[in-house]
Amino acid sequence: xxxxxxxxxxxxxxxxxxxxxxxxxxxxxxxxxxxFPGMLHGRTIRAPHACGRLRSVRLGxxxxxxxxVVVGPRDIPGDNVIAVxxxxxxxxAWGEIRHAEEPVLLLAHADREALFAVPAEVEMIPGAPVxxxxxxxxxxxxxxxxxxxxxxxxxxxxxxxxxxxxTGAQEHVYIEPNGxxxxxENGGITVHGSLQCPHYVHKALCRLLKLPADxxxxxxxxxxxxxxxxxxxxxxxxxxxxxxxxxxxxPVKIVYDRAEDMRATTxxxxxxxxxxxxxxxxGALLAIEAxxxxxxxxxxxLSPVVLSRGVLHATGPYRCPAVAIDGRVVMTNTPPxxxxxxxxxxxxxxxxxxxxxxCAEQLGIDPVKLREKNAFRPGDVTATGQKLPKxxxxxxxxxxxxxxxxxxRKRKAWAGTGKGIGLALFFHGSGFTGAGEVRLASRxxxxxxxKGARILVGSTEIGQGTRTMLAQIVADTLxxxxxxxxxxxxxTGLVPDSGPTVASRTCMIVGAILQRAxxxxxxxxxxxxxxxxxARHGALVVTKQYEKPAEIHWDExxxxxxxxxxxxxxxxxVELEVDPVTREVRPLKLTAVQEIGKAIHPGxxxxxxxxxxxxxxxxxxxxxxxxxxxxMANAQLTNYMMPTTKDTPEFDVAILEQAYRHGPFxxxxxxxxxxxxxxxxxxxxxxxxxxxxREVPATPERLLKCASx
Amino acid sequence: xxxxxxxxxLLRPERPDEALALLRDGPLTPIAGGTDLYVxxxxxxxxxxxxxxxxxxKAWRGIAATKDGGLRIGALxxxxxxxxxxxxxxxxxxxxxxxxxxxxxxxxxxxxxxxNLANASPAADSAPVLLAADAELExxxxxxxxxxxxxxxxxxxxxxxxxxDELIQAxxxxxxxxxxxxxxxxxxxxxxxxxxVFAGVRAARPRIALGSVGPVPLRAKxxxxxxxxxxxxxxxxxxxxxxxxxIDDLRSTAEYRRxxxxxxxxxxxxQTGGRRPAxxxxx
Numbered sequence: 001x002x003x004x005x006x007x008x009x010x011x012x013x014x015x016x017x018x019x020x021x022x023x024x025x026x027x028x029x030x031x032x033x034x035x036f037p038g039m040l041h042g043r044t045i046r047a048p049h050a051c052g053r054l055r056s057v058r059l060g061x062x063x064x065x066x067x068x069v070v071v072g073p074r075d076i077p078g079d080n081v082i083a084v085x086x087x088x089x090x091x092x093a094w095g096e097i098r099h100a101e102e103p104v105l106l107l108a109h110a111d112r113e114a115l116f117a118v119p120a121e122v123e124m125i126p127g128a129p130v131x132x133x134x135x136x137x138x139x140x141x142x143x144x145x146x147x148x149x150x151x152x153x154x155x156x157x158x159x160x161x162x163x164x165x166x167t168g169a170q171e172h173v174y175i176e177p178n179g180x181x182x183x184x185e186n187g188g189i190t191v192h193g194s195l196q197c198p199h200y201v202h203k204a205l206c207r208l209l210k211l212p213a214d215x216x217x218x219x220x221x222x223x224x225x226x227x228x229x230x231x232x233x234x235x236x237x238x239x240x241x242x243x244x245x246x247x248x249x250x251p252v253k254i255v256y257d258r259a260e261d262m263r264a265t266t267x268x269x270x271x272x273x274x275x276x277x278x279x280x281x282x283g284a285l286l287a288i289e290a291x292x293x294x295x296x297x298x299x300x301x302l303s304p305v306v307l308s309r310g311v312l313h314a315t316g317p318y319r320c321p322a323v324a325i326d327g328r329v330v331m332t333n334t335p336p337x338x339x340x341x342x343x344x345x346x347x348x349x350x351x352x353x354x355x356x357x358x359c360a361e362q363l364g365i366d367p368v369k370l371r372e373k374n375a376f377r378p379g380d381v382t383a384t385g386q387k388l389p390k391x392x393x394x395x396x397x398x399x400x401x402x403x404x405x406x407x408x409r410k411r412k413a414w415a416g417t418g419k420g421i422g423l424a425l426f427f428h429g430s431g432f433t434g435a436g437e438v439r440l441a442s443r444x445x446x447x448x449x450x451k452g453a454r455i456l457v458g459s460t461e462i463g464q465g466t467r468t469m470l471a472q473i474v475a476d477t478l479x480x481x482x483x484x485x486x487x488x489x490x491x492t493g494l495v496p497d498s499g500p501t502v503a504s505r506t507c508m509i510v511g512a513i514l515q516r517a518x519x520x521x522x523x524x525x526x527x528x529x530x531x532x533x534x535a536r537h538g539a540l541v542v543t544k545q546y547e548k549p550a551e552i553h554w555d556e557x558x559x560x561x562x563x564x565x566x567x568x569x570x571x572x573x574v575e576l577e578v579d580p581v582t583r584e585v586r587p588l589k590l591t592a593v594q595e596i597g598k599a600i601h602p603g604x605x606x607x608x609x610x611x612x613x614x615x616x617x618x619x620x621x622x623x624x625x626x627x628x629x630x631x632m633a634n635a636q637l638t639n640y641m642m643p644t645t646k647d648t649p650e651f652d653v654a655i656l657e658q659a660y661r662h663g664p665f666x667x668x669x670x671x672x673x674x675x676x677x678x679x680x681x682x683x684x685x686x687x688x689x690x691x692x693x694r695e696v697p698a699t700p701e702r703l704l705k706c707a708s709x
Numbered sequence: 710x711x712x713x714x715x716x717x718x719l720l721r722p723e724r725p726d727e728a729l730a731l732l733r734d735g736p737l738t739p740i741a742g743g744t745d746l747y748v749x750x751x752x753x754x755x756x757x758x759x760x761x762x763x764x765x766x767k768a769w770r771g772i773a774a775t776k777d778g779g780l781r782i783g784a785l786x787x788x789x790x791x792x793x794x795x796x797x798x799x800x801x802x803x804x805x806x807x808x809x810x811x812x813x814x815x816x817x818x819x820x821x822x823x824x825n826l827a828n829a830s831p832a833a834d835s836a837p838v839l840l841a842a843d844a845e846l847e848x849x850x851x852x853x854x855x856x857x858x859x860x861x862x863x864x865x866x867x868x869x870x871x872x873x874d875e876l877i878q879a880x881x882x883x884x885x886x887x888x889x890x891x892x893x894x895x896x897x898x899x900x901x902x903x904x905x906v907f908a909g910v911r912a913a914r915p916r917i918a919l920g921s922v923g924p925v926p927l928r929a930k931x932x933x934x935x936x937x938x939x940x941x942x943x944x945x946x947x948x949x950x951x952x953x954x955x956i957d958d959l960r961s962t963a964e965y966r967r968x969x970x971x972x973x974x975x976x977x978x979x980q981t982g983g984r985r986p987a988x989x990x991x992x
Contacts (some may be wrong), residue, residue, distance in 0.1 A: 083711055113713040257710075259752065497723045581972035582894045583965075622897055638748070638902060646898035701965040 007656050009476035011665050014603030015494055018467045018487065019222070022583030028222040031179040031194045034494065038572050039181070040069065040114045042244045044254070045105040045120045046264070047097045050333040050630025051129035054097050057284070058121045065114040069248040071106040076243060077209030077266075078566050082235050083203055086140075089299035089336065091208055097124060098298035100630040101264040102337045103236075104422055108244040108252050129333035129630055133295040134270065136330035139333045140296045141304035145559050147383045148322035151377045153287035157278025163360045165275070165351035165598045166695040167679070169625035170268035170618075172630075173642055178226025178233055182241035188215025189242045190493075195234035196226040197500035199458050199683060202492045204235035205242055220490040226462040227450025227615070228339030231502050232301050233265045241344055257437035262635035267625055269294040271330070273351035278322075282364045285374045288316045288619060290326035290384075292348055295401075297336035303329040303702035306337075310344025312563045313676075315383050317394045317427040318374040321671055323383040329429035333630050346619070353424040353680030354694055368402050368682070386562045391658035391668070393569040393595035398425050400654060401571035401593040410575065411688065418580055421587070422684025426676040429564030430660075430669035431505040435555040437546055437565070442499035444476065444513040448519050448530050448540040452484025453521060455514060457542075459506045460490045464507055464671060465604035473511045473664045474602050477518035498541060504568070504669020507600060509546060511664035519545040549662050566660045568668045570594040572613065572677030574685045575649070583700035585621055585686065587649040592676065595656040597668035602655065605670050610651045612674025618643045620679035620696045622638035711753025718759045721918035725766050725849065725878070732874045733851045737761040739891055740874060742819035744812065744953065745828045760845035769823075769878055773794060778884040784823025784877040788835070792817060801882055803889035803908055807838045810893045813900040823877040826862065829869045836863070836926035837908035838891055840918035842882050842939070849878040889976040895970050896960055904961040907973040911981035913937065917974065922953035922966050929953065932974060942978050946971045 013448040022028040045057060059070070073080055073094040080094070081087040093102040103120055109115035130136050154160055180193030188211050195201060198218040205216045218238070223230065237254055256264070271294050278287035292311055296303035311327035360367040375394035381387055401423060402408070410421045431437055445456035455474055461467040471485040478484075488494055498510045521542045522599050533540060554561040573591040578584070592609050599605040622641040624636040634640050659666025679696045686693050686703070692705045720737065722728040731737060738757035740746050741764065749755035763785060765767070770785040772794050780800050780868065782791065791797055792808035811817055811825070811834045825835045826846070836859070844859045848871060859880075862870050890909045895901030906920035915938045917929040931948035940948075955966035 112714055116711065117713055257751075481931050514755055581976055582969050586893065586898070637754075639896075641896045641901070644897060644899050700969075701962050704965050 002397065006708050008477070010472040010482045010604065011476045011600050013167065013596070013600055015468065015472065015482055017031065017465060018471060019461065029357050030176055030180060030224055030313035031192060031221045032255045034181055034192060034221065036181060037046040037181055038133060039111055039251040039253055040108040040110050040244070040294050040649050041115055042236040042241055042254035043107045043115050044103045044240060045107065045122060047093065047100055047102040047104055047124060048122050049124050049126045050100040051370065052097050052112055052124045052127040053095060054093060054104060055123040055125060055328065059118055061119065064118060065109055065111065067109060068118065069108040069244055070617065071243045071247050073330060075247055076208060078208045079245070081105060081207065082239060083207040084170065084235065084301050085304055086300040087302065091236070091243070096356055099333050100333045106240050106244050106246055130632060131332055131334065131627065133270070133293050133332055138331035139420055140329045140331060141307050142301045143307055143327045143559060144184055145323065145325040150287045150289050150322040153322035154276055154278045154289060157286045159279040160276060161279070161355065162276045162693060163358055163361050164353050165273045167271045167347045167350050168697055169270045169337065170623050171625060171640055172227040172229030172261055172340060173236040173637070173640070174225030174227055174229055176259055177256045177261035178230060178237050180234065180238045180241045181251055181253040183236065183251040184245050184247035184249055186215070188217070189246060190217040190219065191238045191242060192219045192221050192236055193234055194223045195203065195220055196230040196460050196502060197460055198460070198490050198492050199306060199497040200500055201235050201238045204239060208239045209246065217491065220460050220539050223460060223462045227341045228343065228502065229266060230462070231339040231500060235340065259635045262640065263632045264335060266301070266336055266340070268340035269303070269337040269344065269347065271310070271347035273348055275351055275355045277355065277361060279363060283363050283370050283373050285320045287322040288315050288320050288472045290325045290348070292325065292459045294344065294347065295330040295332050295334070295337060296329040297332060297334045299336045299340060301336040301338050305433060306339065306344040308344070309360040309429065310348045310638050312384065312433060313427070314348055314352065316356065317376050317425055317569065319376050319380040321385070325383065326559070335629060338466055341615065342672045343503065345672070345674050346616070346679065349426045349676045350679045352695065353426065357422065357684040367423065368398065368407065371398055373563070375425060376400065384563050385560050389566055390662070391566055391597065391660050393658050394427065396656055397569045397571040397593045397595050400656065401573050401591055402550060403656060404593065404652060405573035405575070405591040406705050407573055414688070418687030418689060419575070419577045420669055420685035420687070421573065421575045422681050422686070422688050423571060424677045424680035424684065425571045427567040427569050428504060428673040429567050430508045431565050432503050434556055434563060437509060438548050440499040440546065442510060442546045443496035443543055444498045444510055444514060444517060445496050445519040445541050445543040446514065448521065448533060449486065451486070452480055452530060453478065454486045454488050456488045456495040457510055458490050458495050459491065459498045459510045460501045461678050462501065464608060465601055466501065469507055469600045469604065470511060470514055474518045475696055476665070477515045482526050504671045504673065507667045508565070508597070508660065508663045508669050509627055510599070511667060512662060513544045517542045517663045520544070539683070565662060566668055568594065568596045568670060568673045570673050570677050572681040574678065574681035576682065576685045576689070578691070578703070580687050583703040584700065585680070585700070585703070587617055589650045589652065590617070592674065592677065593654045593656060594670070594673055595658055596670040596673070597660045597663050598657050598666040600665060600667055601657050606653050608670045609653050609674045612672070613651060613678050614643055614648045614677030616675050617648060617682065620682040620698060622647070622697055622699065624699065710751050712750045712755060712836070714756060716911035719762055720760070720832065721762045721765060723765050726766055728761060728763060728766055728876065729849060729851045731761050732876065735873055738764055739827070741821040741824040742787065744816050744820040744930035745824065745830070752853060763876070771800070778859050780882040782822055782880045782882065783823045784879055788817040788820050789814070791822065801838065801842055801885055801889055803838045806840070806891040807908070809894070810834060822880055826859070826880070827865045827869060827871060827877055829863055831866065831923060832903045832921040833926055834893055834903060834906055834907065834920065837906050837918035837920045838889070839880060839882070840926055840928050841889070841908040841910045842885060842917045845881045847878040847881065848875045850875045855876060855905055860928055885910055888981045889982055892973055892976065903959060905966050905969045905973065907970065907977065909977040909981065917977070919953060921953040921968060922970055927952065942975060947976055949974050
């Protein structure tokens with residue numbers, strides 16, 4: 001090894017997943033598989049009401065088990081906050097209570113049964129909770145985007161269509177619930193856990209524990225899924241375990257069971273979007289006015305950036321000379337809503353895509369033609385003034401999806417049969433919004449090993465194939481076999497901060513940084529093999545930092561400029577039938593055509609598209625978070641209805657590739673894009689089948705209520 | 710697991726008489742497949758601390774034809790056995806259809822018909838078929854065996870006629886006078902709890918039963934009477950609305966359940982109206 005290989009590279013081939021065998025045969029160790037000498041179990045005592053003031057927390061009646069460790073707010077060495085964007089969320093609430101899962105006291109004990117048998121009584125002075133986001137007195141973030149004069153354009157437009165669209169909360173249902181183990185060591189703390197963003201947790205722990213960076217270490221354990229649900233929440237549970245561990249001076253494990261995970265951790269933001277669009281008589285889009293309201297829950301957490309991505313996708317993939325978008329994310333007395341695959345974009349694109357079919361109807365224009373007429377072309381300008389790059393693929397994905405699904409024939413043939421076919425056209429910005437990537441200034445390293453090279457990044461493998469994909473990029477850039485590349489554990493004591501594993505950014509952004517590192521490594525090696533180099537020059541680690549492409553500019557104040565480096569594009573066609581007796585909706589087929597720059601690993605890309613589409617169908621049809629008095633009432637998998645294989649249809653997936661000039665091998669993001677399409681495509685197919693539904697999930701109960709057309 | 714397992718006691722009799730003697734000296738909570746009990750234990754919602762495991766009572770497991778042409782199904786027979794049994798498929802195909810839609814395959818491998826009835830959930834999937842089939846239960850105790858029509862077994866929400874010292878020994882199904890029909894409407898296509906479950910047997914005096922539309926699985930006696938008296942289908946649909954008392958809950962709404970119950974009655978009547986017995990409908 002070490003010589004330039006003439007064999008075909010691994011990029012574009014579905015090579016075996018690096019950790020696949022270990023996951024199948026059981027060697028992969030998840031957090032609940034781990035144990036440490038003297039380890040205790042932790043338990044979280046939570047507030048009983050959604051809103052009010054905490055009066056007291058009493059343990060007992062009865063004797064408490066010997067060795068019970070108790071942590072309250074006064075035991076917090078640093079700031080009592082979960083550091084994310086704002087400092088409003090306490091690790092342990094002590095005065096004001098803002099939601100019914102608010103942690104107020106922590107317990108730990110070696111015997112789990114004894115721990116959970118301790119009676120705890122929390123007394124509150126209940127206040128008046130707010131659950132309706134439209135009635136919320138507190139706005140966490142307000143964003144306005146304006147292009148041209150939308151008001152004037154609407155007044156002059158020959159055809160104006162209005163509508164309100166709503167989406168519900170969604171639970172991630174990663175296979176493995178949130179869980180961590182905190183181990184006091186080296187005068188600080190090490191946290192092992194199931195998480196997406198080790199450096200986020202690291203930052204939050206330094207703040208909470210008042211420890212210098214080198215005394216806090218966060219190690220990702222093999223992780224059973226995240227979908228955004230392990231972006232910010234692990235900072236909470238890691239903080240709790242660390243507080244207990246530091247007080248007990250022993251390792252503490254907290255692994256939520258499914259019920260606690262569903263009740264206490266984040267959900268997708270519910271949304272209400274009102275749209276007014278103006279058209280010329282022949283269907284040219286003249287103006288879009290959008291009002292976006294998202295339910296942030298009790299604390300700010302990631303809501304401002306979720307709103308940001310939401311409003312930036314609110315026009316859908318359409319060119320429009322006059323745009324006015326007004327977005328707010330507001331407080332309610334429910335547990336904080338957070339990151340979930342798509343991050344605000346599925347909500348706003350649901351609205352615009354459901355709306356477009358209503359517009360087509362009012363204009364008397366075929367929904368495909370209306371989209372063709374208005375879809376972004378390369379060189380078009382977005383609402384923020386971004387001139388779209390060459391890899392703008394709205395038309396190619398639309399045409400291919402229409403062709404593959406035989407859309408027009410079915411649309412005609414199925415009228416009045418109880419079957420329906422509908423489509424949705426969508427896009428998704430790859431990487432952090434606006435100047436986010438500049439602020440992150442991500443770093444990634446390559447270390448020369450005797451065998452080849454080792455990748456050092458904080459980017460996590462959470463089932464999506466990160467390790468394999470990054471190794472493929474590095475291997476092919478070095479022209480080495482894939483077996484020469486290792487990936488170091490995502491351990492903050494070992495790896496640089498390559499940014500969070502979110503926002504469809506890991507391949508496009510971190511992959512590109514690693515590609516630059518690989519080029520430099522190759523250059524430094526010259527003609528030497530790694531073994532020769534190491535023998536002659538000693539250790540070699542190449543670290544590269546994100547570099548903003550020169551042509552990208554973003555003005556955060558005015559919300560103007562290049563919102564994303566580039567976009568991935570998709571068109572979904574959903575075919576379904578509605579049972580006339582029960583109004584049950586049965587998806588028959590989902591055609592997904594998605595343009596992602598380059599499929600580094602086609603199998604995993606297809607997996608993302610099928611999985612994201614299934615998750616989108618669940619959100620569209622059956623997954624409903626039932627809240628009662630601010631608590632999730634259906635926090636069990638028997639009553640929170642994810643689709644099974646009998647509920648998901650045949651998937652016809654086609655991947656298109658239009659290289660992005662700054663992506664590794666042309667790659668853009670694929671993780672979130674598939675979440676954007678299914679819900680509006682379902683609702684549009686239902687419209688075709690005769691149901692005017694503007695809210696998801698479109699449960700049979702909702703279809704019964706909505707006016708049959 | 711919210712329940713402290715180390716505090717639980719499990720007795721494991723080998724034969725029915727041992728089990729009944731243990732129950733006489735009770736109180737004990739019987740456990741067969743455990744598919745409902747474990748959910749409650751996991752959530753910490755099962756107050757019982759002493760259990761009697763029935764899984765070794767082989768005598769109560771299995772399906773036999775009776776002399777009158779009916780079936781006798783041991784209470785510990787699993788839904789997998791019922792699902793795959795040719796005699797059940799001939800005598801009461803709706804019961805096979807119900808068994809096929811109870812939980813998933815893993816649940817069907819463990820869950821027993823006796824457990825499903827004793828648990829007395831209003832959403833129990835086997836109950837409406839067995840009610841419509843005019844099934845009877847054999848309830849055993851150390852004092853002997855008594856027969857109770859299933860129609861008298863469900864007393865109130867999650868309460869049955871079973872005494873604390875009794876166990877269900879078998880389910881007796883008489884020969885059926887006409888074709889049977891079953892349809893479960895759940896929260897998804899499989900592995901779901903019923904929002905409405907409907908079963909019917911078409912005959913001169915049709916028998917109709919529903920689940921998830923009242924506090925107990927119930928016979929729709931007004932609708933049955935209307936159809937027996939030759940009323941038109943829509944009058945029977947109106948009568949059915951008097952028979953049922955659905956509520957809004959986590960899984961559905963009263964409005965939806967009434968809509969679906971009406972639609973299923975129509976579907977039952979239309980599908981079983983032909984000369985030949987219509988096969989049970991599968992989704």
